[in-house]
Amino acid sequence: MIQRVAIKIDGMIIRAPKGTSVLDAALDYGICIPHLCRVPYLSDIGACRLCIVEHVVNGRSKITTSCTLLVKEDMVILSNTEEVRKLRRNIAELIVAEAPNSRAIQDVALRCGVKEVRYPFRNSDCILCGRCVSVCTGRFGVKAIGFVGRGNERRVETPFNMRSELCRDCGACIDVCPMAVVPCGGPMKTGEERLCGNCEPKMAFAEQTPGFCVWCDLGEGFQCERYAMGLRK
Amino acid sequence: MTHFKLTSILEGRRSQPHQLIEVLQDVQEHCGYIPEEAMRTISKELGVPLTEVYSVASFYKAFSLKPRGKNVITVCTGTACHVRGAKMVLNQAIGQLNVAPGEMTEDGLFSVEHVNCLGACALGPVVTENGSCHHHMNPGKLRKLIGTLGSRPTEEGSYEKNQYHQ
Structure with missing residues (x-):
């Protein structure tokens, strides 16, 4: 029998199976916490930092990633406070400035409420979310690619930049990559990057009911777990 | 690096993935850098994927992947x-x-x-x-x-x- 614990997210008491993360529990109950680096059913690494929530302990709140926070009895989580929204918007802004050339990233930035980008666009090919690495190690257990280097030299690479013998050409790393989702208007050239913002009308509904999943169609772009589970066709 | 020396470094540490950093440190101390061949052998002998050996070796500043001078x-x-x-x-x-x-x-x-x-x-x-x-x-x-x-x-x-x- 599955043991369940009662936790409180945004004032709502939900009963989540023991051992799941706060993000899992919230998504199960239709509470939308934006997330990007998470691959459904695999262990989370907390790389993208988009799924931050406020965790209240003894009247003090601590901001942490909900995907690496496991549910505990009588936990109090606030997922949609002013502070969280501000930080989340800033993180999304940095991500979209790093790699604007993807519909998935543009969508997640819109979902987090980014209206303008204050940082210079870099137009790089990778935001180091680690989805490809976790699908390669977690689902297939082959470890053909991994993180190499440290700090600003960190990158995803095969050993010695050669094709790994372990690679089975399954292509899963490309399937989960947010950069593989091309923007609607085609790839942007260097110097022409912008915040897309075409889907902004869709967000009106989400603003009326903040924090709840509104089946916003954005999930298809950034592979929200609810789409992965096939809850909606 | 002679194959003999690498064998003696790996002695008693085979199939123990947690010994990875110690082995890399010994190789670094002996040759001044970590050759590609040594990394492949270590990966095989310790049972650690080559990607992981390469990530660890490239992560720490104490390990050099290029030959260093005397x-x-x-x-x-x-x-x-x-x-x-x-x-x-x-x-x-x-x-x-x-x-x-x-x-x-x-x-x-x-x-x-x-x-x-x-x-x-x-x-x-x-x-x-x-x-x-x-x-x-x-x-x-x-x-x-x-x-x-x-x-x-x-x-x-x-x-x-x-x-x-x-």
């Missing part, structure tokens, strides 16, 4: 050393040896590196040569140091390094 000259370019002229000291080393930072000279005698802080800010500018520390460096002192190191017979290189310790 004498490694490390210039501290931290804040305190920088304001006291570490840039000139580094330029002296680069100009005298005709080598870029992080590279090895063609004869394999020297390599020049720079680090962000050695933790001896009161003694700056600091230069370490093969692990021994030289304080209050200036381009002139470094030129003499490189001169003595270069003229030293290479066989006894590692035994005499304490002579320069201050």
Whole structure:
């Protein structure tokens, strides 16, 4: 029998199976916490930092990633406070400035409420979310690619930049990559990057009911777990 | 690196993935860098995927993936050393040896590196040569140091390094 614990997210008491993360529990109950680096059913690494929530302990709140926070009895989580929204918007802004050339990233930035980008666009090919690495190690257990280097030299690479013998050409790393989702208007050239913002009308509904999943169609772009589970066709 | 030496380093550590860093440290100490061949052997013998060996080796600054010279000259370019002229000291080393930072000279005698802080800010500018520390460096002192190191017979290189310790 599955043991369940009662936790409180945004004032709502939900009963989540023991051992799941706060993000899992919230998504199960239709509470939308934006997330990007998470691959459904695999262990989370907390790389993208988009799924931050406020965790209240003894009247003090601590901001942490909900995907690496496991549910505990009588936990109090606030997922949609002013502070969280501000930080989340800033993180999304940095991500979209790093790699604007993807519909998935543009969508997640819109979902987090980014209206303008204050940082210079870099137009790089990778935001180091680690989805490809976790699908390669977690689902297939082959470890053909991994993180190499440290700090600003960190990158995803095969050993010695050669094709790994372990690679089975399954292509899963490309399937989960947010950069593989091309923007609607085609790839942007260097110097022409912008915040897309075409889907902004869709967000009106989400603003009326903040924090709840509104089946916003954005999930298809950034592979929200609810789409992965096939809850909606 | 001889195959025999690697075998003796791996002795008693085979199939123990948690020994990875210790093995890499021993290889680094023995050859001054970590050759690709050694990484492949370690991956096979310890049962760690090659990607993981490569990630660990490239993550830590203590491991070098490129061959290093007999004498490694490390210039501290931290804040305190920088304001006291570490840039000139580094330029002296680069100009005298005709080598870029992080590279090895063609004869394999020297390599020049720079680090962000050695933790001896009161003694700056600091230069370490093969692990021994030289304080209050200036381009002139470094030129003499490189001169003595270069003229030293290479066989006894590692035994005499304490002579320069201050």
